Amino acid sequence: MKGVVTVMLKQDVLDVQGQAIQRSLHSLGFDTVQKVRIGKSVEVDLNATSPAEAEAQLRGMCEKLLVNGVIEDYRLQVLEN
Amino acid sequence: MKGVVTVMLKQDVLDVQGQAIQRSLHSLGFDTVQKVRIGKSVEVDLNATSPAEAEAQLRGMCEKLLVNGVIEDYRLQVLEN
Amino acid sequence: MAQTQRCAVLVFPGSNCDSDLLKAAQAIPGWNAEYVWHTTESLEGFDLILVPGGFSYGDYLRVGAMAARSPVMQALRKEAAHGVAVLGICNGFQILTEAGLLPGTLLPNRSLKFVCEVSPLEVANAQTAFSSRYTPGATIRVPVAHGAGNYFCDAQTLERLEANGQVVFRYAEGQNPNGSLNNIAGICNASGNVLGMMPHPERAMAEWMGSADGRALFESLQDALN
Amino acid sequence: MPEPTPEQIRTEQVYLKMGLTHSEYEDVVQRLGRLPNLTETGIFGVMWSEHCSYKNSRPLLGRFPTEGPHVLQGPGEGAGVVDLGEGWAVVFKVESHNHPSAVEPYQGAATGVGGILRDIFSMGARPVAILNSLRFGPLEGDERSARTCYLLQHVVAGIAGYGNCIGVPTVGGEVDFHPSYSGNPLVNAMGVGLVRHDRLQHGKASGVGNPVIYVGAATGRDGIHGATFASEELNDESESKRPSVQVGDPFMGKLLLEACLECYETGALLAVQDMGAAGLTCSSTEMGFKGGMGMELDLDQVPQRAENMTPYEIMLSESQERMLFVVHPGREPEVFTICEKWGVPAQTVGRVIAEGVLRLKHHGVPVAEVPLSEVCGNPPLYHRTSLRPEVAEIWQKEPASQWDQPDDLRMIFRSLVQNPELASKAWVYRQYDSMVRTSTEVGPGSDAAVIRVEGTEKALAISIDGNARYVFLDPRTGGRIAVAECARNVVCSGGRPLALTNGLNFGNPEKPEIFWQLEQAVTGMVEACQALQLPVTGGNVSLYNETDGEPILPTPMIGVVGLIEASRHVTRQHFQTPGAVLLLVGNTREELGGSAYQELMLGRLTGRPPELDLTREVALQRGVLEVIQEGLVESAHDLSHGGLGHALLVCSTPTLGVNVNWGSALRPDLALFSETQSRVLFSVSPDFVPRVEETFREHRVPCEVIGSVEEQTFRIQIRNTLVLDESLSELRRLWSEALEAQLESE
């Protein structure tokens, strides 16, 4: 099974990279851009008997390592292949 | 409108971060993990009159800045809010 | 009367200022410094724990994240709770915030570039175990070398840090190399026994290095431990 | 897709894609006495590339002096080794990563650094310093300028990314710009390491039956055919035939470094070699050949990252962070224990055999066998034709300056110091950790970097340098200057030059004018090495640096390592005290060919480069070292690109500038910007001026007082006529912010 964890900085945390990219996009002429935020996408292939089990495991990984709850939020998606 | 660009290393390109995270997950006891790959998730808020227009703009941004075509692939999602 | 102090220098895979920190600690009379490997489960008997700079686990995922979860950090947490002095420098600071021993976090530098230079620091609190040898408000010269030294925390935390005098070092006005809040370069915990700082005092131990201003930090600790 | 058969390789000329020419392929067939299969063809292809075989440059490289009293290891191993006394030796070498950096600048530069560091620690040494030498097209005004800015930013980030993470300080280098590098940037890295004599390692396999152990990252399909790729011209097709880019993993590199150094301590190793260009092929064949043995490998045992890799792919992969060991029989467990501690994969993959062949097994069956005497021992050799281009004749006859003195020298001065060639490189080196390991006494920003040798009074002075403009105008003189200037940098820092490494970056040697450049440049380098008694202990050749048939400027990059006997000899280029006297040592003539001033005034390169009289150079360097060792000077700086005018500025500090009144008979603009060689600028306490003058009198080198160090001043008179009176801080600001302004104007 495969999980995709998307980790983004919390709304009130300064997104240095997102801001820099936004500036670059503007200077490249992409004037319609209002806001850019940069996060991580972590794809995990794992053995699990059910999507629910996979999800439980993935939440565990997020809490233990993948996400720093002080500054980051995450969302999770489980794909059966 | 909002676009989400997920940028991942191409399949054959070594993902050094993914490998290190995988080892860490194993040492934390997540033995079911088979593989980890890590990429970027870029969320772009932009003004566009249609999803198609938004997508065209986003593709332009990917090609010009967000994605390094030599080593990365990307996928795109447009969300109307 | 000076007695011998046992001092641990933690080593994680990817630490690279461990030998510099060991050398600095060995230069302090009465200190007995040794490396401690990241898988070690107890730090009992150490009077001082030093968490060195470098790129533990390549700085992959988030700076300091993977190191913060190693066995030795569990042990460190225990000793810190008992009041043992802990000093984290650069990556060591990042590890301490990831481990929750210090509040806030270190974001990428505002320039998004690594920066290495000697930067002037202001001693914001000279009444800690780490800074007592400095003159309050003095400007000292200590090198920085980091890609993620941009200290960030929420407004309440910042207020608390400032009110409690937990900000120990600040970049001199106009010379902030990374965009950190309130020019913060180093902070300590509420009980004052854990300090994290981005600048490298171990790189400022003698004039030939360009500055000897880092020495007083170790000497302050020497006073506190005696 | 099934692999082509040996017959198809011949009939469909598959070998061409692997870098072999028709006649080279037929040569292989002859030597084997049969048709090679794909893996074998690939092995010959990479091992006979210029990068691995030096087939075009070997006859020239043979002319370098390689011996000297201190040389412990000359060319031939991973890097040269020179004795420092007290049981220490220094290991150093230059490596190029030009083509990979053109394609993917971050990874190209990062893996270049990783590669040179593995060369250093494969010799048993701990790497203590990295330097880098970079060339790019113009940052503006060229159709490729936007790409060039991207390249520069990412090359620098890549060097920083690898070096900072692995924890080796990047302490010096150079960056230069010229349109010929627009499509073909140059990225050369130099590594320096320290080793105790008794810990020196080598790459000679020995002992029939001894285990061969693979250590490091798993093998993927990275950079297959990197070595042949590096030996071809770049063109539009380069995009499509691009191998999957090699990715550097400095974290694994750090673990590998520590694991290797710890393994050396056990004494269990008989031989070690890094897997660089041509990966497992190069390391296994060379180790076998150098030891007069052979090697048998079971490819199933090779740690693999990708699925279903073929023998061809496994052998030619250029995955990074890998080494090959030959170990004392029975002592494998010691190696495995150490590698496991550091989290580095290690696996026995074969054994040493008596027969001089490389024999490969895959899935239990033999898949390749090649004789090492043919692969390594006897690659093709080409004696290329050399032809002096006519224009070289014309340049020789041109007058030195072809323009009148401009009215406003102030504007000229300001434009020059903001020219990226002459502007401060702080934007670059601020991104490098130059202090980690706390042995850096002088980091970037002075003539040579200075690294302390722990536990001794000694230090190393290290510089990398090479002005390609002079080489272009007159390769022989330019070659001499490159060597002399680099050694002069070391001398000005208080070091006695010990030995030299070099990177020869040139165009396509099959063109007679290019080969002439190479041959002449090497001739000049040899002459300078002989005069300065500098043995060459290693180097690198990168040819075919052309874009759509247009060659780069001929660019030899020189790296010199010197020994500073006592820390009190360490000297910087920066002024130390107000009131110190400025002494200019050496003659100044009207020499503008290839100068920054000429480029500003004419917009092109033409004429004769400055002359270099080797006798005078030797005398100058002796004198400089003497006055430094006697403690007579406060600062020393070698005059190079930009001449005296530029030197005065780069020796200044935020508070200390100059008040100059120089009696030169030259036209003021030429006096300030002539690039005459063999000159040094000192600042000297007034008390010591007579002794310094006396020393140079003895060496028959002119030495004159030209002014003094003065606070917050930048004032220059020539023969009592004021030519410049600037605000020091303003001038320094222009100089120090110029590069950043060009690179970060979004």
Ligand SMILES: Nc1ncnc2c1ncn2[C@@H]1O[C@H](COP(=O)(O)OP(=O)(O)O)[C@@H](O)[C@H]1O
């Ligand atoms: N790419 C680089 N990396 C590190 N240091 C650099 C780099 N480029 C230039 N420097 C440093 O900047 C200083 C000036 O370099 P350069 O202009 O080549 O001086 P010079 O003309 O005196 O040889 C030197 O100390 C050099 O080491």
Ligand SMILES: [Mg+2]
């Ligand atoms: Mg130079």
